[in-house]
Amino acid sequence: MYFIDQIAFHTNENYLQLEDKKISLDKQTSDILLLLIETKSPVSKATLISHIWQNRYVSDAAITSAIRRVRKAITELDDTQEYIKTISKVGYQLNVIVKNENDVKPIVSSGYSEYYRLKIIGILLIFLSSILYWKLSVEPSIEPPISYRQAIHLLAQKNEESLPQAIQLLENSIQEAPKFVAAYHTLSQLYAYKMSRHLGLSDQQIIAKATEYIQKTIELAPEHPDTLLSKAMLDYFYLRNDEGVKQYHQQVMEGLTCDHKCNFFLAYSLPIFNQSKLAIQYAEQAYQAQPNHATYLWERAWSQFMAGNFERTLTRIEEAEQFLGRTSFLFRAMLAQAQNQPKKAIINWLSYYQFIGKISENEALMLESRLEEIGYADVSNQLLDMLSEIVIDQEVELLLLAGKKEQAFNKVLATDNLQAQTYLIAMHVSPVFMVSFTQEELEVLRDHIWSTNKKAP
Structure with missing residues (x-):
């Protein structure tokens, strides 16, 4: 634990505390603050990229946003001074005295010590009662x-x-x-x-x-x-x-x-039962439990997307992209397609398939350059001809973009493999499908996806 001036930074549990007020930190914010504490000299952007993003590409805006989150967390406890100083063309540095736990023990007030003593006792009691519970309910206790x-x-x-x-x-x-x-x-x-x-x-x-x-x-x-x-x-x-x-x-x-796994599962599954608002709540709860979990970051965006909240979807996509330091071309392609922005959608599809290595950079640039000349439908067709072994939901979405609705519809009906259908059970009620098929067609697709495998053992 460190004391940043009067603010206690609990590094193991990732939270800041001033008197009886606490601010929880996500892992990235906690890691950045710890790096600022442990690095005596100013922390450059290169150092941040190396230690926090493991040398992945990250934009200046993402770094600035991350530092802003650290500052915001601190100022929620104390806004009377500047804790983090920006040094132009150099980096960032803490602007206050920082001491570790051992340094401050002799001067901590008795009330403060009593608070921590009671807290530690409480934690120990909870821990011991948990051990006792498992000893009574699961014999023998297993390492x-x-x-x-x-x-x-x-x-x-x-x-x-x-x-x-x-x-x-x-x-x-x-x-x-x-x-x-x-x-x-x-x-x-x-x-x-x-x-x-x-x-x-x-x-x-x-x-x-x-x-x-x-x-x-x-x-x-x-x-x-x-x-x-x-x-x-x-x-x-x-x-x-x-x-x-x-x-x-x-x-x-x-x-x-219901832990974070349960919240994630409900967030993913409930839109199928027309409960998108509840799905958003569960996605947020999963994220709050593990804010540095990449899947939960995307689930926040996905739940908003499935509810048709496109502006909020974009906000959540941008938040996830800033945190992870990469662009989600796949998510942006689906969002553009649902918003009836086909040109924007196909540009993102091209970027996505180049990013995962399905097409080369030259092929992506060639197809994008022909977009104005031959139109997005023909570019979609050419992209489909070039691709191999893509998952069923992406193939159907590209067929829809290519203007081949009937072929896309029949492609879903021809998919009997359970593992392939796991890609479709959410997509068949997604905004992309909703804007492409009639209600009657959607019912046929749902009946196929949900009834085919009732026969499975």
Whole structure:
């Protein structure tokens, strides 16, 4: 912990405190403030890019915005002085005396010390009661196996190529500790969630694996929130059991513990049931729980998009882009298409496919240069001819942009593979589809997507 003048900066828990007022910080804001504290000389933009953005490209505006967030957090506690000084053409530097916890212990008032003493006692009591609860409810108390910790570390990297290795480590962990519930929860959610598309398994294999691990969690912890979440995920993504998803939401409404994973799942799924306003609330709650989580940043934008709030969608996209230091051409393409801005949409589609390496920079520039000459529909057609192995929802959106509505409609109806349909279950009620198909056509698409796999085991 550090004291920035009179403001306490709790580095482990990422919050600032002055007397009884607290300000929570997202991880990036906390990291920037810590860098300013630990770097005695002014912190240059190059240093910020190196330490905070790991040398990814980031605009000057994004850096300025990040520093602004640090300043705002501090001034909410004390606006009587300038805490961070901008040094022209050099960088940023703290403008006040900073001491670490050890430096201030002798001069801290007895009231302040008593506050922290009581707080620590309270935390210890909560911690001890949690341990006692698990000792009583889950016998014996199980230490997470090393293989489980290794798997979680791999999954945190969000790299689909490491997914098989992570699953193998998780399976090793349940062999080492057969009653370690967390491993079963992680496995069941990996299979039940759409990330399982990357495993190269059949629909039946994914359903069987998810069901196997869910059954084990039901045996070990039938009322655990993650057990119920795993069942709801499987219902939504693979079994297409809309009643199961509605029942899960009802349980949350009745008081079931809903953590950031639960909030994210509800934010993603509720628009299908015409509950977009609730979806926005859940997306915000997931973000507030983990504001540095990239998926939750995008979910804030997605929930606004699905509700048709396009101005707010753009604001959320810009916020996510500033935080992550990159442009979301895919999201901007969908937004432009929903707003009936086809030229803007195709420019973003070209940038997106160049960014992920599906087309070269020269190909993207060539197609963009022909936009005025041959029009966005023909450019869309040419882009489709050049692409291979794109996901079904993107192919349908490009077909719509190319003016091939009937072909796009039939493409959805011809998609029977469950894993491919996981891309469509949200898109079929998205603003892009809503402006392209009639209500009757949308009902046909919904019936196909939600009924085809009722036959699945």
